[in-house]
Amino acid sequence: MALLEVRQLRVEFGATASPLQAVDGLDLSLEAGEVVGLVGESGSGKSVASLALMGLVDAPGRVSAERLAFDGRDLLTMRPAERRRLLGRDIAMIFQDPSTSLNPCFTIGEQIIETLAVHEGGSRRALRARALELLQQVEIPDAAQRLDAYPHQLSGGMSQRVMIAMAIACNPRLLIADEPTTALDVTVQAQVLQLLLRLQRERGMALLLITHDLAVVSEVAQRVVVMYAGQVMETGSVPAIFTAPQHPYTLALLEALPEHNRGGERLQSLPGVVPGQFDRPTGCLLAPRCRFAETRCSTKRPALLARGVGTVRCHFPLDAQGASRGRSTEAAT
Amino acid sequence: MLAFLLKRLAVVVPTFLGITLLVFSLIRMIPGDPVEALSGERGMEPERYARLMHEFGLDRPLPVQYFEFVGRTLKGDLGYSIVSHEPVLREFLDRFPATLELALCAILFAMLIGIPAGMLAAVKRNTPVDYGVMGVSLAGYSMPIFWWALLLILFFSVQLGWTPVSGRLDILYDPPKVTGLMLIDAWLSGEEGAFRSAASHLVLPTIALGTIPLATLARMTRSAMLEVLREDYIRAARAKGLSPFRVVVKHALRNALIPVVTVLGLQVGVLMGGAVLTETIFAWPGIGKWLIEAIHRRDYPVVQGGILLTATLVIVVNLVVDLLYGVINPRIRHPR
Numbered sequence: 001m002a003l004l005e006v007r008q009l010r011v012e013f014g015a016t017a018s019p020l021q022a023v024d025g026l027d028l029s030l031e032a033g034e035v036v037g038l039v040g041e042s043g044s045g046k047s048v049a050s051l052a053l054m055g056l057v058d059a060p061g062r063v064s065a066e067r068l069a070f071d072g073r074d075l076l077t078m079r080p081a082e083r084r085r086l087l088g089r090d091i092a093m094i095f096q097d098p099s100t101s102l103n104p105c106f107t108i109g110e111q112i113i114e115t116l117a118v119h120e121g122g123s124r125r126a127l128r129a130r131a132l133e134l135l136q137q138v139e140i141p142d143a144a145q146r147l148d149a150y151p152h153q154l155s156g157g158m159s160q161r162v163m164i165a166m167a168i169a170c171n172p173r174l175l176i177a178d179e180p181t182t183a184l185d186v187t188v189q190a191q192v193l194q195l196l197l198r199l200q201r202e203r204g205m206a207l208l209l210i211t212h213d214l215a216v217v218s219e220v221a222q223r224v225v226v227m228y229a230g231q232v233m234e235t236g237s238v239p240a241i242f243t244a245p246q247h248p249y250t251l252a253l254l255e256a257l258p259e260h261n262r263g264g265e266r267l268q269s270l271p272g273v274v275p276g277q278f279d280r281p282t283g284c285l286l287a288p289r290c291r292f293a294e295t296r297c298s299t300k301r302p303a304l305l306a307r308g309v310g311t312v313r314c315h316f317p318l319d320a321q322g323a324s325r326g327r328s329t330e331a332a333t
Numbered sequence: 334m335l336a337f338l339l340k341r342l343a344v345v346v347p348t349f350l351g352i353t354l355l356v357f358s359l360i361r362m363i364p365g366d367p368v369e370a371l372s373g374e375r376g377m378e379p380e381r382y383a384r385l386m387h388e389f390g391l392d393r394p395l396p397v398q399y400f401e402f403v404g405r406t407l408k409g410d411l412g413y414s415i416v417s418h419e420p421v422l423r424e425f426l427d428r429f430p431a432t433l434e435l436a437l438c439a440i441l442f443a444m445l446i447g448i449p450a451g452m453l454a455a456v457k458r459n460t461p462v463d464y465g466v467m468g469v470s471l472a473g474y475s476m477p478i479f480w481w482a483l484l485l486i487l488f489f490s491v492q493l494g495w496t497p498v499s500g501r502l503d504i505l506y507d508p509p510k511v512t513g514l515m516l517i518d519a520w521l522s523g524e525e526g527a528f529r530s531a532a533s534h535l536v537l538p539t540i541a542l543g544t545i546p547l548a549t550l551a552r553m554t555r556s557a558m559l560e561v562l563r564e565d566y567i568r569a570a571r572a573k574g575l576s577p578f579r580v581v582v583k584h585a586l587r588n589a590l591i592p593v594v595t596v597l598g599l600q601v602g603v604l605m606g607g608a609v610l611t612e613t614i615f616a617w618p619g620i621g622k623w624l625i626e627a628i629h630r631r632d633y634p635v636v637q638g639g640i641l642l643t644a645t646l647v648i649v650v651n652l653v654v655d656l657l658y659g660v661i662n663p664r665i666r667h668p669r
């Protein structure tokens with residue numbers, strides 16, 4: 001049984017008649033101790049999906065799913081108080097911008113202790129000792145002094161370490177990291193990522209790493225889920241996706257990596273933007289931006305189908321050479 | 334922090350001088366003078382009038398009078414009341430506890446109801462609760478104090494007979510003056526019913542005076558809360574599995590209080606202005622009523638000294654509020 005099972009997760013905002021579909025039927029599963037990368041460009045619904053998993057989407061946002069279960073327990077039918085007990089204890093989350101995710105009015109020690117106190121309890125002294133230990137585990141120098149520091153006294157990298165310490169405080173089995181390094185300096189990004197991976201391995205946590213950076217995913221994840229406009233476009237193992245992407249969107253993301261553009265004058269990019277509330281295509285969501293698109297792509301929305309070792313949502317998936325087989329199959333039929 | 338304090342203090346000096354000029358000239362713009370007011374309806378022979386004017390120093394040129402007033406004030410001498418011949422400072426201190434008691438009760442009333450109401454409105458944004466709180470607070474904010482006070486008296490005192498119409502205490506009781514705060518003195522006196530009487534006398538003036546600050550606080554708390562509730566750290570707090578109550582009361586309120594405290598400081602000025610009306614209507618023997626009477630009698634030293642002391646109080650309270658920021662906001666207390 002998977003640790004996290006998500007089937008047909010939907011998150012909608014706005015009027016029921018013409019809602020903004022931020023997440024449109026997301027399927028996702030995570031095994032214990034697995035690292036999965038959830039990638040996609042800005043606006044593809046990654047963050048909203050993760051908030052929906054946490055139960056942090058507020059009205060007027062609407063969340064529905066065929067199944068949303070953690071460790072076999074149905075999160076959707078659970079009472080709110082029961083679900084809260086899972087949050088921070090079994091499922092923890094790290095956010096994109098550490099400098100705004102820490103409450104400016106409380107010391108970082110207080111904020112770490114609070115998580116421990118709510119879920120596990122114990123004497124103030126014992127909790128403080130554990131908070132100190134956590135700060136040491138996330139490699140914060142002078143941890144004892146930092147305990148009484150306020151968030152504004154810390155750098156971005158330090159703040160994210162504190163957020164990580166807070167997230168791992170109760171030994172969660174699933175850690176959702178939403179762009180954990182995006183807001184940090186490039187030099188600090190690698191350090192924080194290494195730290196996150198070390199803790200993941202040591203503690204055997206499952207890690208859902210949400211990012212738009214495929215390079216990061218290739219280094220750390222075992223599996224990748226590629227999202228676009230609220231839908232899963234492709235899933236697969238890291239080696240498979242990076243060597244032979246089947247979806248044109250995945251290919252475009254890979255081509256946009258600076259590493260793939262050595263010697264080139266400009267980085268390759270995918271023209272256009274993610275469709276919004278009112279320009280959502282009836283066919284494949286990527287069709288207007290896809291250089292392989294055929295007529296069928298703009299009339300009929302493809303389903304997510306198993307193909308090879310992964311799944312792909314495309315009428316004309318790419319072959320190993322990165323070429324669409326669309327034209328040939330179209331001609332044959 | 335010290336530089337901040339010095340900067341604030343530097344602003345106080347011109348403010349203070351401005352107030353002296355304003356209060357000195359405004360009272361003299363009202364037709365009549367103290368001697369005329371003293372003489373009553375039948376008037377007074379011109380020679381006697383001139384002699385009295387000379388005695389009070391009111392026949393000298395205005396600039397001379399003004400600089401003498403400022404000079405004496407700077408030495409801490411506020412002069413004597415023309416009517417009672419008592420030192421202005423002593424008269425002020427005699428009446429101040431009554432106003433202080435009323436103002437404290439009013440601000441407490443405003444805080445205890447206004448801040449939770451604003452929080453509730455923010456959390457229940459765009460629901461009937463929110464509309465209700467905001468509607469009532471707008472009505473409260475718009476209600477003139479004298480009108481509101483009269484309505485309260487008509488309904489609760491006259492119609493229902495629940496509260497006394499005016500004064501601080503039933504004449505049956507005469508607690509020894511210890512603190513000057515009637516609630517405490519009545520309680521200390523141990524006389525049966527004295528505390529109850531003092532409390533029932535306080536209810537309506539407190540509501541009348543506290544309503545505008547209450548409405549202001551509720552609206553301010555709501556908007557500050559709405560802003561804070563959108564912050565990332567609120568989402569992060571919820572992700573820790575904290576209860577909604579804890580998230581709102583601990584994580585959100587603490588941050589929302591920063592602008593609310595500013596408004597609270599400004600309300601002291603509103604409160605002193607409102608006290609003049611409230612005290613007059615409820616015959617509350619405090620600073621407000623004393624000043625109104627002094628204006629009627631053109632008691633220049635009392636008006637000047639009384640307003641100056643009140644203004645000083647407002648300035649000091651606002652300074653204290655600025656210092657309070659540091660306590661609430663660690664970004665000021667602990668610079669990088």
